[in-house]
Amino acid sequence: MAVMPAVSLGEGNTPLVPSLRLAPRLGLRRLFFKLELCNPSGSYKDRFIAAQLSHILPAGVRACVATSSGNTGAALAAYSARYGLACSIIVNQNAPAGKLAQMQAHGARVLRVRDFTSSPDVTLQVFAILERFSQQANASLVVSAYRYCPQGMAGVESLGRELNHPDLRHVFVPLGGGGLYSAVCRGLHGSPALVHAVQPEGCLTTVAAWTRGDDEIRPVESTTTISGLAVPFDIDASLALRLLRQNGGTAYAVSDQEVYQAQQLMLELEGIYTEPAGATALAGLLRAVQSGQVQPDDDTICLVTGHGFKDPASITAAAARHPDTLLLPSELLDALQSSS
Numbered sequence: 001m002a003v004m005p006a007v008s009l010g011e012g013n014t015p016l017v018p019s020l021r022l023a024p025r026l027g028l029r030r031l032f033f034k035l036e037l038c039n040p041s042g043s044y045k046d047r048f049i050a051a052q053l054s055h056i057l058p059a060g061v062r063a064c065v066a067t068s069s070g071n072t073g074a075a076l077a078a079y080s081a082r083y084g085l086a087c088s089i090i091v092n093q094n095a096p097a098g099k100l101a102q103m104q105a106h107g108a109r110v111l112r113v114r115d116f117t118s119s120p121d122v123t124l125q126v127f128a129i130l131e132r133f134s135q136q137a138n139a140s141l142v143v144s145a146y147r148y149c150p151q152g153m154a155g156v157e158s159l160g161r162e163l164n165h166p167d168l169r170h171v172f173v174p175l176g177g178g179g180l181y182s183a184v185c186r187g188l189h190g191s192p193a194l195v196h197a198v199q200p201e202g203c204l205t206t207v208a209a210w211t212r213g214d215d216e217i218r219p220v221e222s223t224t225t226i227s228g229l230a231v232p233f234d235i236d237a238s239l240a241l242r243l244l245r246q247n248g249g250t251a252y253a254v255s256d257q258e259v260y261q262a263q264q265l266m267l268e269l270e271g272i273y274t275e276p277a278g279a280t281a282l283a284g285l286l287r288a289v290q291s292g293q294v295q296p297d298d299d300t301i302c303l304v305t306g307h308g309f310k311d312p313a314s315i316t317a318a319a320a321r322h323p324d325t326l327l328l329p330s331e332l333l334d335a336l337q338s339s340s
């Protein structure tokens with residue numbers, strides 16, 4: 001019998017680059033960025049999809065249905081194109097243009113559902129429909145969370161393992177549904193590093209429970225505009241909360257504004273072309289530096305989870321700070337001289 005080669009598009013083993021200009025401004029000597037945006041479809045979700053497809057394809061699955069803020073969908077669409085899987089992807093009405101284009105360009109069927117991921121009621125209703133449909137239609141339900149796809153999420157634990165180093169002190173992780181945070185903690189099992197969770201104020205699930213000091217994940221009406229981090233009820237939030245408490249890391253709630261500012265810093269001072277969710281870890285680090293939780297010699301890593309190409313609106317807003325100029329050739333020399 002022919003053995004199927006491992007499902008892969010070259011995901012994982014992403015670069016860990018030192019901060020060159022931001023670290024000195026923050027008074028830090030050992031700050032690094034883990035560039036998950038270098039994965040083939042531009043986010044860490046490729047690790048998830050490669051592992052999930054390795055699990056379902058040998059079982060004969062030929063169709064799947066997924067929920068996504070856009071990155072799971074983009075990864076699934078790419079790998080589905082490569083392995084001949086039919087996929088339908090449910091996103092909300094505000095999914096960023098870059099993510100939508102990726103899914104569609106790879107031939108996925110994209111269904112945008114109003115208020116999905118902002119309203120907990122709508123989100124629960126959609127999940128119920130998908131669970132029913134996936135059983136009836138023999139289609140695999142793909143959701144990047146341990147609750148639904150533990151084998152796929154085990155693939156994300158490689159990210160935590162790649163960070164492991166005896167001197168590592170702090171890791172900052174953006175938190176939406178909580179699967180990513182949980183996978184990073186599990187991959188770092190046995191490491192003394194503190195793994196901090198950073199969630200937008202407009203969608204606090206895990207972080208709110210951590211702050212209150214109880215175990216109840218309360219559903220929220222999400223108002224965050226940070227694509228990828230709006231998950232209004234407990235998918236993996238209670239798992240993430242449990243792991244956060246075990247690890248001893250801190251939970252940070254940051255405003256969308258702080259996230260966009262962190263994105264600008266990464267664009268302008270580090271040359272890192274990230275989507276807003278990918279700058280959320282840095283927004284948390286900025287808080288930690290202010291509160292003195294990170295010391296100058298602490299080895300610190302911020303995860304940069306997704307690519308700037310995915311969210312052109314946020315990049316356009318950052319670019320507007322540096323407008324271009326349209327000139328006649330005769331005006332060029334004056335313009336060059338006046339800007340120097």
Ligand SMILES: Cc1ncc(COP(=O)(O)O)c(C=O)c1O
Pocket residue numbers: 043069071072144174175176177178179180181227228229231277278305306
């Ligand atoms: C770029 C990016 N970063 C972080 C996350 C958060 O992952 P999780 O929902 O597992 O907490 C997501 C989820 O979609 C994402 O797309």
